Amino acid sequence: xxxxxxxxxxxxxxxxxxxxxxxxxxAFSRLGSYDRTLLDRAAWGRxxxxxxxxxxxxxxxxxxxDLHPLLRWRMARADRGDYGWAAMRRYATEGRAEAxxxxxxxxxxxxxxxxxxxxxxxxxxxxxxxxxxxxLEWLFWAGHITTATRRRxxxxxxxxxxxxxxxxxxxxxxxxxxxxxxALVARAAAAMGVATETDLRDYFRLGVIExxxxxxxxxxxxxxxxxxxxxxxxxxxxxxxxxxxxxxxGAALLAPFDPLIWERDRAERLFGFRxxxxxxxxxxxxxxxxxxxxxxxxxxLVARVxxxxxxxxxxxxxxxxxxxxxxxxxTRGRLAIxxxxxxxxxxxxxxxxxxx
Numbered sequence: 001x002x003x004x005x006x007x008x009x010x011x012x013x014x015x016x017x018x019x020x021x022x023x024x025x026x027a028f029s030r031l032g033s034y035d036r037t038l039l040d041r042a043a044w045g046r047x048x049x050x051x052x053x054x055x056x057x058x059x060x061x062x063x064x065x066d067l068h069p070l071l072r073w074r075m076a077r078a079d080r081g082d083y084g085w086a087a088m089r090r091y092a093t094e095g096r097a098e099a100x101x102x103x104x105x106x107x108x109x110x111x112x113x114x115x116x117x118x119x120x121x122x123x124x125x126x127x128x129x130x131x132x133x134x135x136l137e138w139l140f141w142a143g144h145i146t147t148a149t150r151r152r153x154x155x156x157x158x159x160x161x162x163x164x165x166x167x168x169x170x171x172x173x174x175x176x177x178x179x180x181x182x183a184l185v186a187r188a189a190a191a192m193g194v195a196t197e198t199d200l201r202d203y204f205r206l207g208v209i210e211x212x213x214x215x216x217x218x219x220x221x222x223x224x225x226x227x228x229x230x231x232x233x234x235x236x237x238x239x240x241x242x243x244x245x246x247x248x249x250g251a252a253l254l255a256p257f258d259p260l261i262w263e264r265d266r267a268e269r270l271f272g273f274r275x276x277x278x279x280x281x282x283x284x285x286x287x288x289x290x291x292x293x294x295x296x297x298x299x300x301l302v303a304r305v306x307x308x309x310x311x312x313x314x315x316x317x318x319x320x321x322x323x324x325x326x327x328x329x330x331t332r333g334r335l336a337i338x339x340x341x342x343x344x345x346x347x348x349x350x351x352x353x354x355x356x
Contacts, residue, residue, distance in 0.1 A: 077141030
């Protein structure tokens with residue numbers, strides 16, 4: 001688990017729980033069945049066992065603690081009102097006193113969620129943001145508070161950053177922005193192996209100029225090697241420590257927010273696999289389903305399956321299965337094995353697959 005966290009550098013968080021929370025799935029894809037409480041303790045456990053923290057990296061993410069100093073430039077920009085969503089930026093200026101009052105309440109009362117504030121009691125949904133929630137999120141972006149834990153509803157509970165992040169991490173020096181950008185691009189390259197400038201920039205959602213400068217400097221240092229990939233119109237970059245396996249063997253179901261496929265253009269370049277998540281598409285217009293996981297078999301994406309955990313009846317429902325035109329004959333059998341493995345991991349009794 002530690003190696004997986006270090007290799008990926010982040011696990012994206014998403015609120016959809018039709019199958020399992022998104023941050024649990026990348027580790028399952030790589031490790032198979034594992035104890036999810038390991039990730040829970042690393043993210044939201046006691047201070048002594050913390051290994052991860054929440055912040056905005058590639059969207060909302062769980063990140064290894066050693067990345068905290070590398071993202072302080074983003075926190076500083078948010079604190080100045082130069083970063084973050086427009087609705088939150090006012091709390092860096094004319095709304096700062098309001099945000100400060102929220103911060104002082106947390107300082108005095110301890111960890112609090114948006115629903116613990118009077119305004120938030122009737123608006124605890126993921127997108128039900130009132131003024132207090134926006135102030136909390138600005139304080140979060142700016143690094144003044146962070147996530148202490150998550151409630152059963154997955155509602156974020158905030159506390160002062162220094163009361164959550166271990167002291168030895170807080171004591172680490174804050175690198176200059178240029179150094180931090182180089183380090184983040186290098187981490188992205190190590191996670192992806194081979195990637196274009198756009199891919200590298202997207203991993204931690206860096207600015208165009210900052211990422212381009214960092215890439216050029218890493219090339220000069222020999223950390224990144226410029227290469228040409230057949231069929232790719234743009235220059236790619238290979239991390240100097242990237243492995244070159246002779247064969248790729250294995251099978252894995254990939255979450256929509258898995259780093260291997262979250263940049264849809266890169267997934268198409270790598271695998272010839274056009275993938276779009278259809279959560280926000282009206283049901284009658286969906287092509288493949290609501291929560292669709294691509295199926296990786298050896299070095300190809302060969303199928304996609306619309307999955308739902310029917311917890312009430314203890315079943316994993318494969319509601320739709322679509323095989324790619326060039327899927328090998330063994331695809332359905334190998335997929336069935338992985339679905340059975342996933343059902344066991346989710347403590348479900350079995351899998352229901354469509355006939356055919």
